[in-house]
Amino acid sequence: MEAEPTTDLIRAQLRRLRLKAELSQEEFGKLVHFSGSQVSAVELGQRPLDRFFLKRADEVLATGGLLTSLLKMAEREGQPSWLRPWLDAERDAQQLWCYHPTLVPGLLQTEHYARTVIRADDMLSDDEVDKRVAVRLDRQAVLGRPQPPKLVAVIEETALRRADESFRGLMAQQISHLLQCAERPQVSIHIVPADVAVHVGLAGPFTLARGGDGGWVGHLEDQLGGTSIDQDNDVAILMARWESVRSEALPQRQSAELMKDVMAQWT
Known part of the structure; x- marks a missing residue:
C-alpha cells in the first residue's frame, strides 16, 4: 500500500x-x-x-x-510496522552479520534472483512484486554509501545449488554477483559446505546490526514477517549462534573457490 x-x-x-x-x-x-x-x-x-x-x-x-x-x-x-525498526537499524549500521539457511541474503541478491524469490508468493500481485523488489534493491544502497558497513554474510552451499535446469542462468548470474561483492573490502562472504549436515543456524535466518553507538540489534524472519530483537539477553543468544554458524563456514578464499566451482556447474 x-x-x-x-x-x-x-x-x-x-x-x-x-x-x-x-x-x-x-x-x-x-x-x-x-x-x-x-x-x-x-x-x-x-x-x-x-x-x-x-x-x-x-x-x-x-x-x-x-x-x-x-x-x-x-x-x-509503506512497509509493515514490524519491518520499519529493522530498516532504520540496517540503514545506520556500521556492521552487519547475516545468515540464511536456504537463500542468498537480500543485501546480496541480484534483481532477477530477488524477483524470482518474491514472486514465489502467489498471493502477491505483479504490482506488489515490483514494489517489493524495488525496496529490496534500494536497501542494498547501504553497501554503496561513502562509509559502508562491514558486511559479513554466511551462506549455505545448498542454497547455491538449490535450483533446477530452468534457473541455470539465474544462479550463474547470482553467484557471479556474490563473487563480485566479495571483492569489495567491506564485504566478506563465507560458505557453509554441504557436508556440514547439522548446525544451530538451520533453525532459521537472522541478521545482526551494530549501530554507531556500539549497540547491537537483531532481526528474525518467519513466514508471517519478522521481528526486531533489542533485548540484551536475546541479542546475546543471537550473537552466540552467529559465532557457532560462522565457525562452520569456510574462510573467504576457500569460499570463493567453492562459489566458482558451483557457478561452473550452472554455466
Missing part, C-alpha cells in the same frame, strides 16, 4: 515543477514518453506512481532526483 501523505506530496511536486517549467501535460508527456492523459492520471492519483516515469520526470525537470527520492521515502513508509 502506498504511503498516502508522501505520494500526495510527490504528485503535488510533480505538477508544481511541470507548471514551473511551463509545460502542458501533453508537452511533458512527450518528453517522458507518456501520453498527456497518462500524465494527468498520475497527477490526479488515478494511476500508481511509476519509477520509470519519475526517473524520466527528474531528468526532464532537472530536479536532482527529488521525485525518485520521495518515492523511496513513500515505499519505506
Whole structure:
C-alpha cells in the first residue's frame, strides 16, 4: 500500500515543477514518453506512481532526483510496522552479520534472483512484486554509501545449488554477483559446505546490526514477517549462534573457490 501523505506530496511536486517549467501535460508527456492523459492520471492519483516515469520526470525537470527520492521515502513508509525498526537499524549500521539457511541474503541478491524469490508468493500481485523488489534493491544502497558497513554474510552451499535446469542462468548470474561483492573490502562472504549436515543456524535466518553507538540489534524472519530483537539477553543468544554458524563456514578464499566451482556447474 502506498504511503498516502508522501505520494500526495510527490504528485503535488510533480505538477508544481511541470507548471514551473511551463509545460502542458501533453508537452511533458512527450518528453517522458507518456501520453498527456497518462500524465494527468498520475497527477490526479488515478494511476500508481511509476519509477520509470519519475526517473524520466527528474531528468526532464532537472530536479536532482527529488521525485525518485520521495518515492523511496513513500515505499519505506509503506512497509509493515514490524519491518520499519529493522530498516532504520540496517540503514545506520556500521556492521552487519547475516545468515540464511536456504537463500542468498537480500543485501546480496541480484534483481532477477530477488524477483524470482518474491514472486514465489502467489498471493502477491505483479504490482506488489515490483514494489517489493524495488525496496529490496534500494536497501542494498547501504553497501554503496561513502562509509559502508562491514558486511559479513554466511551462506549455505545448498542454497547455491538449490535450483533446477530452468534457473541455470539465474544462479550463474547470482553467484557471479556474490563473487563480485566479495571483492569489495567491506564485504566478506563465507560458505557453509554441504557436508556440514547439522548446525544451530538451520533453525532459521537472522541478521545482526551494530549501530554507531556500539549497540547491537537483531532481526528474525518467519513466514508471517519478522521481528526486531533489542533485548540484551536475546541479542546475546543471537550473537552466540552467529559465532557457532560462522565457525562452520569456510574462510573467504576457500569460499570463493567453492562459489566458482558451483557457478561452473550452472554455466
